[in-house]
Amino acid sequence: MTYCVGLKLNDGLVMLSDTRTNAGMDNISRYRKMFTWEAPGDRAICLMTAGSLSITQGIITRLEKAIHKSSDEGSECILNADSTFRVAQLVGDAMREMQERHRDQLGASGLSSDASVIVSGQRRGGQARLFMVYSAGNFIEATDDTPFLQIGEHKYGKPILDRVMRPDLPIGDALKAAFVSMDSTLRSNLSVGMPLDLAVIRAGEYRFAVQRRIEADDEEFNRISSGWSDALRGAFSQVPEVAITR
Amino acid sequence: MTYCVGLKLNDGLVMLSDTRTNAGMDNISRYRKMFTWEAPGDRAICLMTAGSLSITQGIITRLEKAIHKSSDEGSECILNADSTFRVAQLVGDAMREMQERHRDQLGASGLSSDASVIVSGQRRGGQARLFMVYSAGNFIEATDDTPFLQIGEHKYGKPILDRVMRPDLPIGDALKAAFVSMDSTLRSNLSVGMPLDLAVIRAGEYRFAVQRRIEADDEEFNRISSGWSDALRGAFSQVPEVAITR
Numbered sequence: 001m002t003y004c005v006g007l008k009l010n011d012g013l014v015m016l017s018d019t020r021t022n023a024g025m026d027n028i029s030r031y032r033k034m035f036t037w038e039a040p041g042d043r044a045i046c047l048m049t050a051g052s053l054s055i056t057q058g059i060i061t062r063l064e065k066a067i068h069k070s071s072d073e074g075s076e077c078i079l080n081a082d083s084t085f086r087v088a089q090l091v092g093d094a095m096r097e098m099q100e101r102h103r104d105q106l107g108a109s110g111l112s113s114d115a116s117v118i119v120s121g122q123r124r125g126g127q128a129r130l131f132m133v134y135s136a137g138n139f140i141e142a143t144d145d146t147p148f149l150q151i152g153e154h155k156y157g158k159p160i161l162d163r164v165m166r167p168d169l170p171i172g173d174a175l176k177a178a179f180v181s182m183d184s185t186l187r188s189n190l191s192v193g194m195p196l197d198l199a200v201i202r203a204g205e206y207r208f209a210v211q212r213r214i215e216a217d218d219e220e221f222n223r224i225s226s227g228w229s230d231a232l233r234g235a236f237s238q239v240p241e242v243a244i245t246r
Numbered sequence: 247m248t249y250c251v252g253l254k255l256n257d258g259l260v261m262l263s264d265t266r267t268n269a270g271m272d273n274i275s276r277y278r279k280m281f282t283w284e285a286p287g288d289r290a291i292c293l294m295t296a297g298s299l300s301i302t303q304g305i306i307t308r309l310e311k312a313i314h315k316s317s318d319e320g321s322e323c324i325l326n327a328d329s330t331f332r333v334a335q336l337v338g339d340a341m342r343e344m345q346e347r348h349r350d351q352l353g354a355s356g357l358s359s360d361a362s363v364i365v366s367g368q369r370r371g372g373q374a375r376l377f378m379v380y381s382a383g384n385f386i387e388a389t390d391d392t393p394f395l396q397i398g399e400h401k402y403g404k405p406i407l408d409r410v411m412r413p414d415l416p417i418g419d420a421l422k423a424a425f426v427s428m429d430s431t432l433r434s435n436l437s438v439g440m441p442l443d444l445a446v447i448r449a450g451e452y453r454f455a456v457q458r459r460i461e462a463d464d465e466e467f468n469r470i471s472s473g474w475s476d477a478l479r480g481a482f483s484q485v486p487e488v489a490i491t492r
Contacts (some may be wrong), residue, residue: 077341155401159430163475164482175488184405210490220488227485229409234484235477236410239470242421 001191002033002049002152005181006118007174008130008142010167012209013120017048018152018186020193025179034197035060037067037079045078045087045122046199050108051115051135059117062094080211088119088131088139089092096137115153116151124206130182156188157181171200171209177226196221247437248283248398250294251427252364253420254402256413258448259366262424263294264398264432272470280443281306283313284324286453289369290323291333292445297361297381298352301344305363305397308340328437334365334377334385342383349431356396370452402434405425417446417455425470442467 002006004017017034031053037045047063063078070077076086095117103113113174122128130142132149142149147167150158162179171176177197187194195218200210214221250263263280277299283291293309295302309324316323324333341363349359360381368374376388378395388395393413396404406426415423421444431438441464446456462466 111248155369155404155434158434159402159405160478160482162434163478172487172490175490176482176485180482180485188401188404189410190291224485224488228481230479231481231484232406232409235474236406236422238251238477238480239426239473240423241418242425242466243418 001189002050002116002190003150003154003157003182003185004033004050004152005148005150005154005157005161005178006120006130006142007161007165007169007178008120008128008149008167009169009171009174010203011169011171011174012200012205013046013116013122013128013130014049014171014174014178015048015120015199017097017181017197018182018192019195019197020191021053022191026066028117028191028193030193031145031197032197034199036199036208036211038207041058041086041124043079043121043206043209044201045084045119045121046201046208047091047120048151049115049120050117052102052111052113055113055115056117058098058184059091059094059115062097063091066090083161084121084123084126084129084131085141087121087143088129088133091117091119091133092139095133095135099135099137108240110175110246118149118151120201122201122203128201128203153185154191160184163241171202175200176224180228183221183225183228188203205213247435248296249400249403249428249431249435249438250279250296250364250397251400251407252294252366252376252388252395253411253415253424253426254278254366254374254393254395254413255415255417255420256449257417257420258446258451259368259374259376260417260420260424261292261294261364261366261445263346263443264430264438265441265443266437267299268437274437276439276441280445282445282454282457284453285325287453288338289325289367290447290454291330291365291367292447292454293337293366294364294397295361298348298357298359298439301341301348301359301361304344304347305340305361306336308343309337313418323431330365330367330369330372330375330377331387331470334375334379334387336364337363338379338383338385340380341381345381345383354387356357364395364397366447368449368452374449397405399431399435399438403431406430414437417448421446422470425467426474429467429471429474452453
């Protein structure tokens with residue numbers, strides 16, 4: 001399985017993904033699910049993928065091919081598209097192409113071709129934006145009312161986001177929210193696993209402020225994880241006891 | 247959908263269920279999912295159901311019929327079965343009967359006959375026990391390692407149970423854990439809804455210590471719910487801030 005979460009803040013974008021992929025419980029592998037492109041000073045784009053690995057790898061390959069083609073022919077690609085919205089459309093087109101190619105055959109074998117992609121980024125002159133592209137190639141955008149998007153195993157990590165995520169959260173707090181949401185998911189679902197990939201884009205910057213892999217022994221993440229466990233147990237004991245009445 | 251949770255403690259059993267049933271988002275009804283039988287001084291039995299309502303209502307009807315038949319003929323039923331384990335077997339038998347009757351036709355209409363039942367109770371001379379009966383009529387029992395069982399929309403409410411549930415929790419704390427777990431689910435999934443049904447059996451007692459409906463305006467539940475929201479936000483702010491490093 002997979003868990004990827006993207007947060008959209010007034011101060012920028014936070015993206016966090018795991019790296020575990022499994023075909024059954026006995027066939028677990030590690031695959032990067034976060035893909036980034038940076039043209040410093042012009043744009044930073046981050047994709048996170050969930051669902052059928054053959055489909056999502058195909059999408060990334062198509063986007064990469066278009067970038068190479070564009071450097072020869074000046075054709076459109078995610079690195080020269082005139083908006084982040086247009087980038088999401090290009091990802092949607094690649095999704096549709098992959099689905100058309102494989103859906104029927106996968107379906108005939110009883111397999112799902114479902115996939116989804118979180119597209120985030122910022123280009124010079126534009127806003128930081130966060131989209132989710134569905135299997136059909138259509139997409140939605142995160143708004144102030146719901147300033148986060150999740151793909152994959154999203155349920156365990158949603159309650160904390162429902163309670164603390166607001167667009168006016170500082171980036172540091174948003175990182176904490178993403179870590180806590182991921183930590184809850186890691187604990188409750190074995191098919192989501194370390195290491196993690198993290199990327200941050202600040203509002204008005206056209207490069208990644210943070211882009212790094214978080215390994216299982218990462219001190220920062222483990223400090224948040226154990227700090228959250230302690231704080232949660234503290235919070236629980238702090239809630240008034242229930243009086244037992246018949 | 248549905249959320250039901252059963253907790254098994256050294257001090258007894260706590261059972262909590264919601265009452266919302268839906269066939270699509272536009273067809274929401276209220277159905278009791280908790281069913282209790284009490285023979286004070288001899289036994290207390292509590293069932294909670296999830297999944298296909300036609301299947302689970304059929305199971306309850308079969309168990310009730312067997313009770314009526316038993317009072318005439320002295321035949322076996324859940325009120326005279328010689329162990330709570332045997333009660334779970336009788337529930338499993340009723341499940342199998344219902345599945346055999348309806349599964350093929352439901353499947354032909356593209357509908358699922360899946361259902362599950364949490365069976366809990368205590369009879370004179372026995373221990374408090376907690377079982378989960380699956381669609382196939384087989385079942386598992388809660389143990390000290392995993393002292394809780396959930397059916398229905400279980401994911402949102404699982405992280406808190408994973409962290410705080412231990413068999414040595416006092417009943418008051420276990421009630422709090424059940425309330426908090428339910429509250430997280432209510433907030434994140436519209437198809438789980440108030441009112442709730444609550445039942446408590448204390449170790450060594452053969453009756454319900456608590457058995458009541460919790461309405462949407464219940465002061466105790468709302469105190470826990472808002473107390474938990476506050477405590478959770480407090481816990482979140484208490485976790486050390488994440489340093490942003492590239």
